[in-house]
Amino acid sequence: MTSSQAMVLENAGGPLVMRTRELPLPTGQQIVIRVLACAVCRTDLHLMDEELPDIRYPIIPGHQVVGEVVTCGPEASSEPGQLVGAAWLGHTCGSCDHCTRGSENLCDAARFHGYQIDGGFAQHMMADSRYCFPLEDGTDPLATAPLLCAGLIGYRAFSKAGDAAHLGIYGFGAAAHIVCQVAAQQGQKIYAFTREGDEEAQAFARRCGAVWVGSSTDAAPVPLDAALIFAPVGALVPKALRDVRKGGSVVCGGIHMSDIPAFPYADLWGERQISSVANLTREDGREFLELARRLTINTEVHTYPLAAANDALRDLREGVFSGSAVLVPG
Ligand SMILES: [Zn+2]
Ligand SMILES: [Zn+2]
Numbered sequence: 001m002t003s004s005q006a007m008v009l010e011n012a013g014g015p016l017v018m019r020t021r022e023l024p025l026p027t028g029q030q031i032v033i034r035v036l037a038c039a040v041c042r043t044d045l046h047l048m049d050e051e052l053p054d055i056r057y058p059i060i061p062g063h064q065v066v067g068e069v070v071t072c073g074p075e076a077s078s079e080p081g082q083l084v085g086a087a088w089l090g091h092t093c094g095s096c097d098h099c100t101r102g103s104e105n106l107c108d109a110a111r112f113h114g115y116q117i118d119g120g121f122a123q124h125m126m127a128d129s130r131y132c133f134p135l136e137d138g139t140d141p142l143a144t145a146p147l148l149c150a151g152l153i154g155y156r157a158f159s160k161a162g163d164a165a166h167l168g169i170y171g172f173g174a175a176a177h178i179v180c181q182v183a184a185q186q187g188q189k190i191y192a193f194t195r196e197g198d199e200e201a202q203a204f205a206r207r208c209g210a211v212w213v214g215s216s217t218d219a220a221p222v223p224l225d226a227a228l229i230f231a232p233v234g235a236l237v238p239k240a241l242r243d244v245r246k247g248g249s250v251v252c253g254g255i256h257m258s259d260i261p262a263f264p265y266a267d268l269w270g271e272r273q274i275s276s277v278a279n280l281t282r283e284d285g286r287e288f289l290e291l292a293r294r295l296t297i298n299t300e301v302h303t304y305p306l307a308a309a310n311d312a313l314r315d316l317r318e319g320v321f322s323g324s325a326v327l328v329p330g
Helices: 042-048 141-148 150-160 174-185 199-207 236-243 282-294 306-318
Strands: 002-008 017-023 030-039 065-072 083-086 089-091 124-128 132-134 166-170 189-194 212-215 224-229 244-252 273-276 301-305 324-328
Touching: 002 124, 002 306, 030 083, 030 141, 042 306, 065 124, 065 141, 083 124, 083 141, 089 124, 132 282, 141 150, 141 174, 141 282, 141 301, 141 324, 150 174, 150 224, 150 244, 150 282, 166 174, 166 236, 174 189, 174 199, 189 199, 199 212, 224 236, 236 244, 301 306, 306 324
Parallel strands: 166 189, 166 224, 189 212, 224 244, 244 273, 301 324
Antiparallel strands: 002 017, 030 065, 030 124, 030 324, 065 083, 083 132
């Protein structure tokens, strides 16, 4: 048994409360991870606000975890002492059409860390070793934790945009600041759209390599090849469609979005496309972590002790910081 403190969502709406949990010895492929850092995601706010279906209470949120393996089940693919990352995907069936066609992110029986499986807002976390990513010795837990959702989901959205020479990003938070650096280092031009008058986010976008910054009500200065929407604002979809060229695509990267208002068919015509990104596959994780090793990605991190998880969530909601909030259990 491992005794662990955790910030638990016991009822709809929260707040999170500190509880002591006893983790049993891992069996099969399971491992117990000592959490070194867990980044906070907008999805954690959607969880708190009951904007996701079928939330299991009580639940420990957190799906961007870097930690050290402490104990392993007899069939686990990890070893004690190894550094691992745990992301959103925690379980799939392995046998449905989606799973066997390489789209395990769409598995109907999938379960997710910090949503249906207790996550990383805790000192320790139990996970299936097959869904954890081995990390190199010397990996910086603080800098790496935000890569595991913001980076991964951002990367999946980015991949769907193809090799857009002119790429718009709408909503400049955790995912955008990572994608922007990846795209800029690959020679793509980034146009960042933020809330009107959000000069801090605009300065942040410039630091991450954007060639143009403006408000989400401004028209794009050039026709865009693709647009990534990370803000949970449905009205941005028709706006982004008007900014992309014929044949261009608009990719929605969030798990939740307000309703998309009606718009004229002419805005979609010309073979423009709208798509969404759901979850991630383990292959996305392996590809992106490999890419991140080759590029220089500076994650802007704001740390909070585990007990201050509610403060971190509030600050994310209020847009107090740019970049990512990361909980450090200590
Ligand atoms: Zn499946
Ligand atoms: Zn997330």
